[in-house]
Amino acid sequence: MARYALRRLASIAVILLLVSGIVFTAIHVLPGSAATLILGEYATPGALRTLERDMGLDRPLLVQYATWVGEVISGDWGTSLAMKQPVAAIVAHRLRNSATLAAAAFFVVVIVGIPLGTLAALHRGRPLDVAIVSATYIGISIPEFVTGLVLLLVLAGPSVGWFPTSGYEDISAGVGLWARHLVLPAATLTIILLAHVVRQTRSGVADVLAAPYIRTARLKGATERRVVLRHALRNGLLPTITVLALDLGYLMGGIVVVEEVFAYPGMGRLIIYAVQNRDVPLLQMCALVVASAYVLANFAADLVYAWLDPRIRYS
Amino acid sequence: MKFESLAFLVGGVALVLVLALTVLAPWVAPYVPTDQHVLDRLKPPSGRFLLGTDQYGRDLLSRTLVGGRAALVLGVGAVLLGLSLGVPIGLTAGYFGGRLDDVVMRLVDAMLAFPALLLALLIITALGASTGHALLAIGVANVPGIARIVRSVTLSLREAEFVLAAGARGEGHLYVMFGEIFPNVLPSVVVEATIRIGFAILAGASLSFLGLGVQPPQADWGVMIREARQYAFESSWPMVAPGVALGVTIIAFNLFGDGLRDRLGAA
Numbered sequence: 001m002a003r004y005a006l007r008r009l010a011s012i013a014v015i016l017l018l019v020s021g022i023v024f025t026a027i028h029v030l031p032g033s034a035a036t037l038i039l040g041e042y043a044t045p046g047a048l049r050t051l052e053r054d055m056g057l058d059r060p061l062l063v064q065y066a067t068w069v070g071e072v073i074s075g076d077w078g079t080s081l082a083m084k085q086p087v088a089a090i091v092a093h094r095l096r097n098s099a100t101l102a103a104a105a106f107f108v109v110v111i112v113g114i115p116l117g118t119l120a121a122l123h124r125g126r127p128l129d130v131a132i133v134s135a136t137y138i139g140i141s142i143p144e145f146v147t148g149l150v151l152l153l154v155l156a157g158p159s160v161g162w163f164p165t166s167g168y169e170d171i172s173a174g175v176g177l178w179a180r181h182l183v184l185p186a187a188t189l190t191i192i193l194l195a196h197v198v199r200q201t202r203s204g205v206a207d208v209l210a211a212p213y214i215r216t217a218r219l220k221g222a223t224e225r226r227v228v229l230r231h232a233l234r235n236g237l238l239p240t241i242t243v244l245a246l247d248l249g250y251l252m253g254g255i256v257v258v259e260e261v262f263a264y265p266g267m268g269r270l271i272i273y274a275v276q277n278r279d280v281p282l283l284q285m286c287a288l289v290v291a292s293a294y295v296l297a298n299f300a301a302d303l304v305y306a307w308l309d310p311r312i313r314y315s
Numbered sequence: 316m317k318f319e320s321l322a323f324l325v326g327g328v329a330l331v332l333v334l335a336l337t338v339l340a341p342w343v344a345p346y347v348p349t350d351q352h353v354l355d356r357l358k359p360p361s362g363r364f365l366l367g368t369d370q371y372g373r374d375l376l377s378r379t380l381v382g383g384r385a386a387l388v389l390g391v392g393a394v395l396l397g398l399s400l401g402v403p404i405g406l407t408a409g410y411f412g413g414r415l416d417d418v419v420m421r422l423v424d425a426m427l428a429f430p431a432l433l434l435a436l437l438i439i440t441a442l443g444a445s446t447g448h449a450l451l452a453i454g455v456a457n458v459p460g461i462a463r464i465v466r467s468v469t470l471s472l473r474e475a476e477f478v479l480a481a482g483a484r485g486e487g488h489l490y491v492m493f494g495e496i497f498p499n500v501l502p503s504v505v506v507e508a509t510i511r512i513g514f515a516i517l518a519g520a521s522l523s524f525l526g527l528g529v530q531p532p533q534a535d536w537g538v539m540i541r542e543a544r545q546y547a548f549e550s551s552w553p554m555v556a557p558g559v560a561l562g563v564t565i566i567a568f569n570l571f572g573d574g575l576r577d578r579l580g581a582a
Binding site: 146158 | 318322421422424425426428429430431432433434436437438439440441513517520521524525526527540544547548551554558561562565566569570
């Protein structure tokens with residue numbers, strides 16, 4: 001297991017390096033330099049050259065890239081052009097808010113999605129299954145900003161007003177207030193994730209239920225409850241772990257839209273802010289942090305998977 | 316009828332309907348989508364305006380019909396772009412294998428480490444917000460996923476007898492890749508593309524909703540919902556039509572794609 005983890009860790013390091021390369025390339029190889037962004041379009045050529053020299057933009061791209069990677073690793077994340085604050089501080093604060101939202105959504109998805117998917121697998125082809133599968137098609141196909149706005153109109157409108165329409169309160173302001181701000185954005189994220197998890201659980205469990213060892217378990221007289229919980233779920237849920245990790249990547253895209261709908265101060269809104277203001281130092285770190293989080297989450301999922309299924313470790 | 320066949324049928328019919336309405340939109344739409352009927356702002360559905368009007372008094376039915384064009388062009392265009400790059404990359408990596416495959420797939424994995432929307436946002440920041448750039452951004456974000464699928468199918472065909480026979484006949488690499496392997500990869504590509512168009516439409520609508528895709532006053536579902544949002548508590552009608560249209564279109568592509576997968580036996 002330790003050897004497997006080390007081997008995977010080495011490939012993660014390579015992927016993270018490539019990810020940073022993609023972020024750097026996407027931003028630096030394209031037209032319009034950072035100096036133009038800072039000084040505006042009416043800057044004199046002389047002022048532009050001076051600033052470019054000060055910022056090191058006149059050096060070869062590879063040197064710039066190496067310098068940037070060195071600074072990122074040493075914790076110097078630069079200063080946001082639009083907010084005039086250190087990027088590291090802003091990102092740390094926003095990342096915490098987004099992580100809270102993501103955790104809330106994930107918690108609900110696991111608690112609701114796995115039982116629902118199992119239920120569908122047990123009732124395969126019958127009305128309950130058809131209803132659940134149809135619901136997942138709807139869940140997967142309606143954009144987050146539509147579900148979000150519908151929830152907003154129905155549950156936060158002036159006539160009902162159960163939940164606040166926007167914003168976020170820290171947990172120190174009171175657990176009730178904190179939770180009420182989380183409900184609608186988390187619910188919006190949950191709907192699409194739920195569809196993924198239910199589908200994967202359904203097909204995973206259904207495959208396992210058809211396996212000979214399940215028949216053996218039934219024939220030896222195990223109760224249905226024991227067959228499902230102890231024999232089927234153990235193997236049937238393995239692929240669901242992969243889907244959960246992949247969903248984390250979806251979550252990071254979805255969070256951009258959902259945070260915008262509910263004016264939730266997290267990474268997603270920060271990214272939109274950076275895009276709208278063309279705040280390059282802020283945007284490149286946001287992108288790097290989000291992509292790294294995704295890569296690390298997949299690494300964690302691989303480890304859990306390998307721990308649960310010894311066949312993977314030795315392949 | 317089995318549930319799967321029914322789903323395929325429903326998806327196919329919905330898809331034909333959406334495509335027909337979108338192509339015929341300018342002739343079917345009762346009004347010009349950008350015409351403002353200033354005295355009829357934010358009206359609920361009525362005999363004159365079947366789906367109501369928006370904040371400038373523009374007819375929502377006309378805007379939704381015509382708005383489908385922008386959404387479909389964006390979705391289909393982005394996937395075509397993704398295919399034009401992803402298919403050759405996947406074919407080459409899978410066919411030649413070895414070191415080349417290792418290097419290409421590492422890069423593909425790194426690109427897949429980006430949530431697609433994030434990659435699109437990076438590209439749009441650099442280029443600026445417009446329909447064309449949104450198409451480019453979503454197209455590029457689709458490349459690694461398509462390359463991965465094509466590569467894995469190609470890999471499974473590499474040692475097939477008809478491929479070895481073509482090699483033994485002395486055919487060139489290009490001919491073997493595109494003349495022998497590609498036709499057998501095609502079913503998987505068609506299924507993958509169909510499902511991806513649905514998600515590309517969703518991504519395009521998301522970008523337009525964020526103000527980073529199609530720009531007003533052009534009618535587009537994402538733009539319409541973005542505009543409707545500001546008046547949502549006064550009238551929620553402007554949100555209904557584009558929201559339903561988006562949902563139906565994406566469901567249609569998904570159902571049809573899944574049905575095709577079962578039928579074609581694709582990966």
